[in-house]
Amino acid sequence: MAKELRIGMLGCGFMGKAHSNAWLQVPHFFDREHKPVLKAVYARPEDKDKLEAFAKRWGYESIETDWRKLVERDDIDLIDVCVPNNMHHDCVIAAAEAGKIVVCEKPLAMNAREAEEMVAAVEKAGVPNMVCFNYRRVPAIALAKQIIDEGRIGRPFHYRATYNQDYTISQKVPQGGLALWRLDARVAGSGVTGDLLAHSIDTAEWLNGPIKKVVAYTETFVKERVHAETGRVEKVEIDDACMFLAVFENGSLGTFESTRYARGRKNYNTFELNGELGSVFFDLEDPHLLQFFRYADPQTGKKIEDHLTGWQKIHVTASEHPYMKHWWVPGCTIGYEHTFINTFADFLASLEGGPKFQPDMRSGLRTQRVCDAILQSAREGRWVEIEG
Numbered sequence: 001m002a003k004e005l006r007i008g009m010l011g012c013g014f015m016g017k018a019h020s021n022a023w024l025q026v027p028h029f030f031d032r033e034h035k036p037v038l039k040a041v042y043a044r045p046e047d048k049d050k051l052e053a054f055a056k057r058w059g060y061e062s063i064e065t066d067w068r069k070l071v072e073r074d075d076i077d078l079i080d081v082c083v084p085n086n087m088h089h090d091c092v093i094a095a096a097e098a099g100k101i102v103v104c105e106k107p108l109a110m111n112a113r114e115a116e117e118m119v120a121a122v123e124k125a126g127v128p129n130m131v132c133f134n135y136r137r138v139p140a141i142a143l144a145k146q147i148i149d150e151g152r153i154g155r156p157f158h159y160r161a162t163y164n165q166d167y168t169i170s171q172k173v174p175q176g177g178l179a180l181w182r183l184d185a186r187v188a189g190s191g192v193t194g195d196l197l198a199h200s201i202d203t204a205e206w207l208n209g210p211i212k213k214v215v216a217y218t219e220t221f222v223k224e225r226v227h228a229e230t231g232r233v234e235k236v237e238i239d240d241a242c243m244f245l246a247v248f249e250n251g252s253l254g255t256f257e258s259t260r261y262a263r264g265r266k267n268y269n270t271f272e273l274n275g276e277l278g279s280v281f282f283d284l285e286d287p288h289l290l291q292f293f294r295y296a297d298p299q300t301g302k303k304i305e306d307h308l309t310g311w312q313k314i315h316v317t318a319s320e321h322p323y324m325k326h327w328w329v330p331g332c333t334i335g336y337e338h339t340f341i342n343t344f345a346d347f348l349a350s351l352e353g354g355p356k357f358q359p360d361m362r363s364g365l366r367t368q369r370v371c372d373a374i375l376q377s378a379r380e381g382r383w384v385e386i387e388g
């Protein structure tokens, strides 16, 4: 019989929805001993109507408007933190101290100092934990990882990443409140660096190893916005755009760009890795495709003498591809929501004696340190080495 895993969800916004859906879907597609049960969901008292509707839609058994009460409930096994970034620290630490399994949406924290305290708390309590960087479980990105680990790229020279969107171009977009807290530095911690580049950094370090040092430049194009809740005009303190150069420990060079002002780009999360034996390229706006250029054999290093040499566009939908055998018949595609389902399926497997789940919070701390170094470099106009 399946073992119930009683979920306490903190937050009922975009990520609360993505995570709730994923918990419900995992047992439909993956064989796991645990069966997630949506036990309780929290939102602020002022969002109670939204909370009630959310609980009804997703089938939560109860609601709470005091997150500490939810964290301390005896009938909850796992706390899933999907509230805005400025609450992650306190919620994760309280959940760890209450002995709960802890899941936290990215970025782990507002800054590395907070993240260190969170890691200390989960490690002291010895509770399983994870940061949800869902893109590691995009099948095409997982395939890129496999290709790199098989030695098919060889010595890496260049890593190039972009993460561009366009939803904040208008001065009329307010900041703050339930939907737009990502634009409010007091709640989000930073702008594109913590929100978008954190994804790019997690993927980059997973694929190409640790970043050694960075030099960055940030810009805030719209200097003032109306706060959605207070109605007051406030200074915008987030980075609207950020570009940085990186040197990886393996000697390869990185360029990273992120903005919310790339007209027409909605979720343009790309990377390209160029090595001696081959290259890979991925673009999230074309999520089923992985482009692979094969120059030489990884065993012999010999050039592939073939008139068909060129970029291969691999349609990552075959049952041999990562995660795909759990979904539909070959050729049928999956989407954004499935990356969360794949993530939670792997996390449940790790609770059941499977491979240790990554990224855990210690790995999330690492990403946070890179983000802090980027912001410090932009402030001080110099190269900054990554700590730790």
Ligand code: SOE
Pocket (backbone or CB within 6 Å): 165, 195, 196, 267
């Ligand atoms: C920002 O618009 C955002 O919602 C990020 O916060 C998510 O992490 C990303 O998956 C999609 O874009």
